[in-house]
Amino acid sequence: MRNDASSSAAAIWAILRKECRSEWRTRYGISAALLFSITTLTSVSFAVGRLGDRGDILAALLWIVLLFASLAALSHSFVREVEGRTLTLLRLVASPTSIAIGKLLFNLLFLGVLELVTVPLFLVLMGAPPPHWGRFIALLGLGSAALAASSTLVGALIAQTRSRGSLFAAVSLPLLLPVLAAAVAGTRAQWSDGSIAAPVEMLAAYALAVMAMSLLLYDHLWED
Amino acid sequence: MSAGHAPAAAVERASRAATVEVRSLAHRYGSRLALEPQTFRLESGITAVTGANGSGKSTLLRIIAGLLRPSEGEVRVTVDGRDLEPGERRGSIGLATPELSFYEEMTAFENLEFAAEAHGLAAPARAAREALERVGLAQRADDRVGALSSGMRQRVRLAFASLGGPPLLLLDEPGSHLDDEGRATLERWIALVAPRTLVVLATNDEREWRLAERRIQLRGRDLGHPA
Numbered sequence A: 001m002r003n004d005a006s007s008s009a010a011a012i013w014a015i016l017r018k019e020c021r022s023e024w025r026t027r028y029g030i031s032a033a034l035l036f037s038i039t040t041l042t043s044v045s046f047a048v049g050r051l052g053d054r055g056d057i058l059a060a061l062l063w064i065v066l067l068f069a070s071l072a073a074l075s076h077s078f079v080r081e082v083e084g085r086t087l088t089l090l091r092l093v094a095s096p097t098s099i100a101i102g103k104l105l106f107n108l109l110f111l112g113v114l115e116l117v118t119v120p121l122f123l124v125l126m127g128a129p130p131p132h133w134g135r136f137i138a139l140l141g142l143g144s145a146a147l148a149a150s151s152t153l154v155g156a157l158i159a160q161t162r163s164r165g166s167l168f169a170a171v172s173l174p175l176l177l178p179v180l181a182a183a184v185a186g187t188r189a190q191w192s193d194g195s196i197a198a199p200v201e202m203l204a205a206y207a208l209a210v211m212a213m214s215l216l217l218y219d220h221l222w223e224d
Numbered sequence B: 001m002s003a004g005h006a007p008a009a010a011v012e013r014a015s016r017a018a019t020v021e022v023r024s025l026a027h028r029y030g031s032r033l034a035l036e037p038q039t040f041r042l043e044s045g046i047t048a049v050t051g052a053n054g055s056g057k058s059t060l061l062r063i064i065a066g067l068l069r070p071s072e073g074e075v076r077v078t079v080d081g082r083d084l085e086p087g088e089r090r091g092s093i094g095l096a097t098p099e100l101s102f103y104e105e106m107t108a109f110e111n112l113e114f115a116a117e118a119h120g121l122a123a124p125a126r127a128a129r130e131a132l133e134r135v136g137l138a139q140r141a142d143d144r145v146g147a148l149s150s151g152m153r154q155r156v157r158l159a160f161a162s163l164g165g166p167p168l169l170l171l172d173e174p175g176s177h178l179d180d181e182g183r184a185t186l187e188r189w190i191a192l193v194a195p196r197t198l199v200v201l202a203t204n205d206e207r208e209w210r211l212a213e214r215r216i217q218l219r220g221r222d223l224g225h226p227a
Helices: A004-026 A030-048 A055-075 A077-083 A087-093 A096-126 A133-158 A164-191 A197-221 B008-014 B057-065 B086-091 B108-119 B124-134 B150-162 B180-196
Strands: B018-029 B032-042 B046-051 B072-079 B082-084 B093-096 B168-172 B198-202 B214-218
Touching (some): A004 B108, A030 A055, A055 A096, A055 A133, A055 A164, A077 A087, A077 A133, A087 B086, B032 B057, B032 B072, B032 B214, B057 B093, B057 B168, B057 B198, B086 B093, B093 B150, B108 B124, B108 B150, B150 B168, B150 B180
Parallel strands (some): B046 B198, B046 B214
Antiparallel strands (some): B018 B072, B072 B082
16 A cells, blocks of 8 residues: 555546546536537527626626536536446545545546636637737636535535535535635626726635635545 | 365455454344344354345355444455455455346356456456356356356356355355256365355255354344244
8 A cells, every 4th residue: 555645636637637538428417518618698689689798698698607607517426426326436435525526636637628628719709809818828727626615515515415515505505606706706807907906806716715614524425 | 067176366355354343233224124133253264154035144254344334233245354344354254145236238258247346356367267167157158147047057157156265255145056067066166165254055955054064043023932
């Protein structure tokens, strides 16, 4: 056996690879996410045309599309383990913290792939290239980190409960609303040449706080 | 089938000595008593845990494996004299239980390679191949688990339990779904590892509990007693 640190790193890497392999084989999440984002953006584009001068609507639309396209897949990464009865296997080979970090990294990767398709399509269809690419990408990155951290935590919290459906909404709302609010505010500000410092700080602090809280919680989440 | 040629790495790791000490251990699911108070100590060899359905055999194994926190009492698992906390036991325990499922979209080999890699074994691919050979499943290593029969899935569970040669093996109904050849393989494997591994079998099958040197009989309150 390796020492604890390298053993945890190996477990995290193994879980990340396993998640990618499973997603590649089943296309469980990415197909639905891309279908949602592409149809939504195309529909809005047909209905209202270009929105290049409406930074407020652009910001809200971008984050609503990203949130709803990704939420089901991100928060169900643990539920799939419970429904497929593979959580016992995971618990026998890795610590809860390693499992959660592996899932979080996969969720970040998932969001990255989704954004690679969705964001260029959004910018083209809406006719709204960001005035400052650096700021836009920073907001996208931090917003994605906060979204992935929050939805991973929601998924872990609801996975072993009986009434997952109702709990999902109840737990998601308070955890995801601050992310959405800060991301929309920041994205709107960058389109109107305003300051994005406060939303960026908020998103970074929130992502770090949720990740830290998750690391403290995960070891106790799956104790029967 | 390779019961006769266990890998060197497995033999080396299994040479670590494990003990299990159970003191006044009981467990409840809600108000129902699932496991009546138990006290025993296991130091070596093969032990069979028998008892009627619902008497707590699987619950006992889950508690020893560190997957379930007991309602009362305590379990101490030591390896080479060192106490292992429940969260530390996964590196020293091989568990095969009917509730253990694998990723159906992945092959038997990929599942075991993933498990070996996450376990931190030095050569995961080799460990996975050897484990599949050990249970006679090398020919079907590249079949997706979803395409395997229930007997073959049971062999994958046994292969998983054997990964890396853990010093403590917890086998819950290990012969279920196995054909005659599979049972013979299982018996040869248990006989091979028993001299240097603490083996606990939860079973009501006489062919399995007769392999054991000692027997712990659990008595469930709700469903009567075993014959």
